[in-house]
Amino acid sequence: MKSFEYGDGEIGHTEIFYAVASMVIAIGILNLPRDLAQATNYVDGVFSLIIAGLFAILFTWMIASLAAKYPKQSFYSYTASLISRPIAFVITLGLTIHFLLFVAYETRMIGVIAAHYIFDRTPIEVASFSFLMLIVYAVSGSHVGILRLNLMFLPIIVLIAITICLMNLAYFDTENLSPFFTTDLKGYWKGVQESYFSFSGYEILLFYIVLMNRPKKAPKFAALGMIIPVLLYATFYVITIGVFSYDTTQTMVFPTIELAKEVEVPGGFFERLESVFFIIWIMAIFNTAAMAYDVSLLAARSIFKKVKKKTLIFIFSPIIFLAAMFPQNLNEIRTMATYISYSSLFVVVFIPIVLLVIAKLRGIKGSE
């Protein structure tokens, strides 16, 4: 018997691997170098980044093993069996809102970046709205469709991102990296926090592992998937510091975009490499936002079983758009991002630990 077939509603471990990587690569890469350079000296931030990455990999593994314990059961159903129905209801509703805010944030940022760098006079509202419509179209289809799109997009994204890094080696100055280890412990810790926030998003695993046909392998592949963004972000950070030096990185709004603008390939289309960068970056955001929206629908439908998916989309989309347009300026958007990051931390650390402990105590075993 074949373990996996296209066309059915199930996914394999490859999809999980790609989903985690695609979900995490998003807005974070744009301003992470700045936040990290503000917290740490010279290239020391990369150590913070790797420590935060290890935490993220650990949590990914934890979440995936929690969800894999209960194959073919939705988050709501096994949570309800562990900690009563009302509490499970509240948690699932909270997760729905969390993911909706996630989509709102991505939608707003795409509008901000597009309006600033690409469309000078197009209102942010219009850019964000068109993007949101695209997401709505994506989530109207099947869950598996979105997950399989990752398989196509992620290699392109990673390839172009690495190309941009390599092109910048011409401007890379090793002198900007040293001296090493000049940051104090407080700085490192702040750096860990800042970088950890840019790794959020893998809480989608709580809902996507249900779709897997053989969830046993999920923890391993989810953790492997997390390694991609960690390595990619670390590479970008080192290159950014080497090219701009850390003082300058601190003063830029989006150092990574400046990095893409730094490259000038003589002649023709690729002279402006940032255009290619924007393409892959928008692809990355599209994947992230589509998955986040899709997961919020999965969560909502597990608690409101009678409501149709289309109806939920009609209710959620205006909410997302309004939430996206709520912050007035870049600083407020950042505050919004910080709140989302905190709630993500709560979701990935607190909930799984509590659930795992309760499962152990009450001896409720999944069908392992």
Add this chain to the structure above:
Amino acid sequence: MNRVKKGFIIFCMTLILLTGCWDRVEIEDRGFNIGVAIDLEEQRGEEVEQPQGDYVFKGTYQLVVPRGLQQGEGGAGGATKAYQNLVSRSDTMFGQVRNLAEETSRTPFMKHLQLIIISDEVAKKPKVFANILDFFLRDHEMRRGINVFISNGEAGPIFDVDPNPDNLPVMFINSIAENARKRPEMLPEQRIGDIYERLVDHHSYLVPQIKLGGDNNIEIEGAAIIHGHNNRFEEFITGEETEGVRFIKGEYDAGLLKTMIEDNLVVYEVKRADSKIEVNTEDKEQIEFTINISTEGNIGESFETLDYTKPEVMDKVRSALEKEIERIAQTTIKKLHQDLKVDALQLGSYVERKDYKTWKEIKDNWDHGENYFAKSNIKVNAKAMIRTSGSVIQIEK
């Protein structure tokens, strides 16, 4: 609802999209701005109510006229110029660019800006150099590869230089600037991105000098010293001093050195040069720098008849060359270290990397105030390696 009706409604809705794109500008309507030259117009005196800067700048903006580019190939010399220079006056750069729109039929488009020339008079005012660059760094249309020069004398007229055999003066200047690889008296191009790093970290730095020569020619040689703590232009250094800077910083690409052996000239072609700078920070009042310059090259020309197969001859030539390199480097050091006391060589960054603790203490008084830089000692050692004597050993016997 049947399909025809549905289709009709969707068709009507797509009409909304036809209202068009906000950002559409036809390429024919864009005025491609490739160069900016900034001069000082006047100093503001009396107080007025509206906010205004201390100085009014005169900006000369070079716009490309594509029609002229095509005709240039036909050979009708000077019929239509391929460029148009527009002058705009304002106390801010943004204001200048906006004013341009009044003068030209095309919308100024800055994405292809390649060159900024700032006159020495402007750069002499404290902080103004940085203020001018602010707009060019902040605006999203600008890129980080724009070359920056400081002009000796007025900047605007440089854009009227005869660009033969090119079409555009700005491109002409940029092509000359690229020759720094061959001419050690020229400072390598400074991109606005490099200068941005210096504005942030407050190290002193050098910007290439440009000036209008006698016959409407331009000369790019030497450099302007900018003091890091207030971004004020201090003084120009000569071509030879620039050569020394390039030796010391290891930015020397290729060039030639002359030396006298027994009253006759011997020319050494430098193929490769490198420098290593060591720093001793034990006493912060007397930081010691040791600069080791090493070069590699061939004998390019020899007026003195010498048998280059003999090791003792080679040694003699080599030590003469080493003295010459040391002399050049010392001239530069004398100017920057003893006369001006400005660390345009960025030796401070070596202290920063070697001994971060000491650097934190002294960095605010590095090359101004208490000026630890002036108190430091700088030693130079040079090494010249002669790989071959060219195709012949000697042409006479």
